[in-house]
Every structure is written in C-alpha cells, then in structure tokens.
Amino acid sequence: MDLNDTPQQAEYRERVRAWLTEHKAEAPVLEGPGALTEEDEIIAARRAWQRKLAEGGLAGTTWPKEFGGQGLGPIEQVIVSQEISRAGVPGILDVIGVGMLGPTIIAHGTDEQKQRYLGPMLHGDEVWCQLFSEPAAGSDLAGIQTRAKQNEDGSWTISGQKVWTTNAQFASYGLLLARTDPDVPKHKGLTMFIVPMDADGVTVRGLRQITGDAEFNEVFFDDVRVGDENVVGGVGNGWGTALTTLMFERLTIGLGSDAMGYSPERFADRIAADAHASSDGEVRQRLGHVATELLAVRFTGYRMLSALQHGQIPGPEAGLSKITTVNAGIAACDLVADVVGPEALSEEGENPIAYHTSFLPGLKSAGGTEEILRNTIGERVLGLPPEPRLDKGIPFSELRAKEKEQVAK
Numbered sequence: 241m242d243l244n245d246t247p248q249q250a251e252y253r254e255r256v257r258a259w260l261t262e263h264k265a266e267a268p269v270l271e272g273p274g275a276l277t278e279e280d281e282i283i284a285a286r287r288a289w290q291r292k293l294a295e296g297g298l299a300g301t302t303w304p305k306e307f308g309g310q311g312l313g314p315i316e317q318v319i320v321s322q323e324i325s326r327a328g329v330p331g332i333l334d335v336i337g338v339g340m341l342g343p344t345i346i347a348h349g350t351d352e353q354k355q356r357y358l359g360p361m362l363h364g365d366e367v368w369c370q371l372f373s374e375p376a377a378g379s380d381l382a383g384i385q386t387r388a389k390q391n392e393d394g395s396w397t398i399s400g401q402k403v404w405t406t407n408a409q410f411a412s413y414g415l416l417l418a419r420t421d422p423d424v425p426k427h428k429g430l431t432m433f434i435v436p437m438d439a440d441g442v443t444v445r446g447l448r449q450i451t452g453d454a455e456f457n458e459v460f461f462d463d464v465r466v467g468d469e470n471v472v473g474g475v476g477n478g479w480g481t482a483l484t485t486l487m488f489e490r491l492t493i494g495l496g497s498d499a500m501g502y503s504p505e506r507f508a509d510r511i512a513a514d515a516h517a518s519s520d521g522e523v524r525q526r527l528g529h530v531a532t533e534l535l536a537v538r539f540t541g542y543r544m545l546s547a548l549q550h551g552q553i554p555g556p557e558a559g560l561s562k563i564t565t566v567n568a569g570i571a572a573c574d575l576v577a578d579v580v581g582p583e584a585l586s587e588e589g590e591n592p593i594a595y596h597t598s599f600l601p602g603l604k605s606a607g608g609t610e611e612i613l614r615n616t617i618g619e620r621v622l623g624l625p626p627e628p629r630l631d632k633g634i635p636f637s638e639l640r641a642k643e644k645e646q647v648a649k
Contacts, residue, residue, distance in 0.1 A: 244542070245319075253319050259296050260327040266292060267329035271592075283410055286333035290364030298324070299332050300342065300362045307346065307358040314548045318541070336406060337361045337368035340488040341415045344432075348473035348481045353434065357413065369408045370485065371416035371435065371459060374401060381417070381482060382426045386461065388418035388433060394468040396420075398433065398461045404605065408444045408457040411437045415485070416461075417478050430478030434470040435461075451598040486608075487558070503538075504531035507572040517579040526575050533568035537561050559613035566603050566610075573597040 245253060268285035269275045276282045293299040294308065301317040303309020310316070324331050332338055342361055345353055360366040377383035386400025398418055408414065414435045421429035437444070441464040446454035473481035507530060517523045540561050576593050577584040585594045604610055618624040 249315060249319060252316055253323060256298065256320055256323045257327070259298065260323055260329065263292060263296065264327055264329055270330055283333070286330060287364040287367075289330060290332040290334065293332055294363045300338050303338075303342065303346065303358070303362065307342075307354060308362045314545050318545060333364055334361065334367045334407070336370050337366075340485050341368045341370060343488050344415065344481060344485045345472060347484050348432070348477075350469070352469065353472065357434070360412075366412035367407055367410060369405050369411040369414045369437070369459075370489075371402045371405060371408075371414040372482065372485075373404045375403050375458075381486075382430070382479065384417060384419060384430070386416070386418045387422075388420050388431060390420070390468075391465075396433065396466050396468065396470070398435065398464045398466065401458065401460050403456075403458045404447070405444075405457045405459050406455055408437065408459050409446060409454070413437060414459070415472065417482050420475060420478075424476075427479045428476060430482070431475050432472040432478045432481040433466055434472060435464065435466055439464050439466070441465075449598070449602055451595060456602075504534040507531070507534075507576065511576065511579055523575070523579060526571070530568050530572045530575065533564050533571075537564050537568070559608060559617060562608075563610050563613055566600055569596060569603075570600045573600065 267289055268282065270282065276285055290299060297310050298320050300307070300309040301312050301320050302314060303311070305311040321331065338361060342358055345357060349357075357366070361368060372381055372384075374384050374386060376385065384400075386398065386402065388396045388398045390396050398416065400418065402416070405414070414437055416433045416435045417430055418433060419426075419429055420431040423429070435442070441462040443460040443462070445458050445460075447456045447458060448454050449456065508527060511518055511523060511527055544558060544561075573593055573596050577597065580593075585597060608616070615626075619626055
C-alpha cells in the first residue's frame with residue numbers, strides 16, 4: 241500500500257499488483273540477459289503485451305467501459321503506471337494512441353469513428369501516431385502549412401510535410417492537423433483528419449538520433465486522399481480538437497516522470513553506490529537540487545490528479561512539469577557521469593544512464609519547446625504581456641508599444 245492511498249485505492253493497487261505478479265513471465269524482456277534486439281520482434285512482442293494488459297484492465301484505465309476501458313479515474317491510471325514500473329515490465333506500446341489520440345476521438349469523434357478505431361487501438365492491433373509538428377511550425381502549432389482541399393465528391397486531398405513524428409514507421413493510422421481555409425485567422429482555418437499510414441502518397445523517413453535509434457520520423461503527404469468520414473471534430477474545428485490532444489500530451493508527460501524512470505530515489509541509489517561521492521558536500525548539494533525538483537513534479541502531479549478528480553481540466557501550467565522533469569533528468573545524468581566517470585556512459589550491458597544522457601536533450605522538444613511553454617504559462621497563467629514578435633518592417637519598439645497598449649485596454 242502507498243502511504244497516500246485511500247483504503248479503496250489500496251485495494252485497487254493490490255489487485256493490479258497481483259495481476260502483474262501472475263502475468264510478469266509473459267512480458268517481453270527489453271533489457272539485460274535474454275533481451276529482444278530486433279525491432280520487428282520488439283514491436284510484435286510489445287503489441288501482444290499491450291493486448292494482454294488491455295484484457296487485464298490495465299490499458300485505457302480511464303476510457304469509458306463501452307470502448308473497452310475501465311471507466312476509472314486518473315488516480316487509478318497513475319496507480320497502474322506505478323505498479324507496472326515497480327514490477328519491472330514494459331507498459332503499453334502505443335502511449336500516444338491510448339494516452340492522447342484515443343481520448344481525442346472519444347471527445348470529438350463520430351460514433352462510427354469510435355466504434356471503428358478505439359478497440360484496435362486499445363489492444364495494440366493498430367498503432368497510431370500524432371501528425372502535428374512541421375519543419376517551420378513546431379511549437380507554433382497554428383502556423384502549420386500542410387493543406388487539405390475538399391474535392392467535388394466530398395473527399396479531401398492532403399499535401400504537406402510533418403516532422404518529429406514518433407512511431408510513424410510502424411503506425412497504422414495518424415491523427416493529422418491540416419489547414420483547410422487559408423483565408424481566415426490561422427487558429428480558425430484548421431481541421432483534424434484520420435490518415436491511414438499506408439495510403440498512396442504517404443512517405444515515412446526515419447530521423448536517426450544521437451542514441452542511435454530512429455524513434456522520430458519525417459512524413460510526407462503527396463496528394464493523399466481521405467474520405468470526408470475521416471474528419472474528426474468537424475471542418476474548421478481543428479484547433480479546439482488539437483487542444484484536447486495537447487492537454488492529454490502534457491498531462492501524460494508531466495505525470496509520467498516516475499514511470500519513465502526519472503525518480504529521485506533511482507538517481508540517489510546510483511550515487512549511493514559510490515561511498516566517497518555520497519559523503520561529498522557538492523555531490524549531496526547537486527543531488528538535493530535534483531531530488532527537490534523531481535519531488536516537486538511528483539506533488540504537482542498529485543495536485544493535478546486532485547483537480548481532475550473534481551472535474552477540473554489542467555491548464556497550461558501542466559507544461560511546467562514537463563520542463564522540470566526533463567531539466568532535472570539531464571542534471572541528474574550529468575551528476576552521475578561526474579561521479580562515476582566515463583564508465584557511466586558505457587554502452588556495454590544494461591546502462592540506462594548512458595541512454596538517458598543521449599535521449600533527454602531531444603525530449604526538450606516533446607510537447608512543445610521549453611521557450612514556448614514558458615511563454616504560454618507567462619501569458620495565460622501569470623498574465624504577463626505577450627512576447628514581442630519581430631514582424632517584418634515593424635520596429636521592435638513599435639511592436640512593444642502596441643502590445644502594451646493592448647494589455648492596458
């Protein structure tokens with residue numbers, strides 16, 4: 241039982257723990273002796289494991305029961321994540337689909353879309369990807385240039401490019417945001433589409449990371465045709481639909497720090513293995529700073545859970561958890577490397593510190609860059625004046641003066 245659990249939550253935690261204990265041997269081995277190494281084998285094994293988790297009620301915990309979920313709250317979802325991490329087994333493969341895109345379809349999709357797509361998504365039969373970011377419009381989502389034009393028969397033709405797309409290389413479907421009306425303000429002329437990733441005109445190219453993996457991709461759309469039934473949330477309502485996805489994205493990242501392995505206890509254990517370093521004043525101070533930041537994320541997550549339990553929707557401040565998690569993780573990996581030395585970055589055997597040292601800087605862009613998230617929080621939460629934009633032909637001082645005028649009004 242967790243010290244923060246109510247009796248009802250403690251009972252649920254015990255049920256989850258018992259199920260994982262019973263089925264742990266069926267989970268794929270991804271690290272250490274006997275670990276799977278071929279990508280195709282890993283994906284197939286993780287699909288099967290996600291199906292097993294769904295059958296056991298440990299995938300889509302908060303989804304409505306009519307779509308295969310458990311109809312439970314976000315606290316139960318966190319309990320599931322914590323117990324999966326404690327059991328040392330993988331979670332679901334399609335975190336993006338089940339955690340972000342499925343809830344978007346539940347909130348905005350048609351009855352036909354819900355019946356067709358949610359079941360296969362939950363059970364890992366069809367993996368999904370999120371087709372939002374573009375080369376010239378990453379965190380400025382409303383600035384996307386991918387176009388969708390409606391044809392005489394009601395279908396749509398999509399042309400453009402997306403980038404930093406996770407899982408596109410093996411996804412069956414993608415949820416894509418496109419501009420359908422270039423003549424209205426940029427937030428209003430957007431529409432969301434379901435796009436089959438094997439459709440004619442879709443090209444996926446992997447982007448190799450410093451870790452050696454190619455988890456991200458760039459995706460090209462050359463006159464890709466989709467039916468009108470593939471519109472999600474209505475034509476022109478893409479911005480509101482996308483905000484639902486982004487809310488779940490930032491919430492998933494913010495609440496998932498412990499499940500992802502970025503817990504203060506894990507880093508403290510790694511430092512404690514070196515007797516000399518654990519008694520060094522500077523090391524203890526740096527570790528204390530990292531631990532404080534990660535504990536702040538943990539309890540901020542609890543506060544968000546309380547808000548969700550009371551029917552409230554987390555605002556832009558959820559982005560702070562993502563920023564803090566990534567920066568604290570980077571600082572912790574740097575500290576371990578300073579204490580252990582070059583061995584900390586060895587790629588031989590099981591060494592998560594080496595992997596995260598390379599992986600975490602790229603995570604800075606996930607869910608919006610730090611600069612964009614801080615601006616959003618400053619403007620929408622703290623009420624600060626908008627950051628001046630250096631529009632062509634307008635002096636900076638003039639822009640600043642105009643914005644101050646608008647704020648004053």
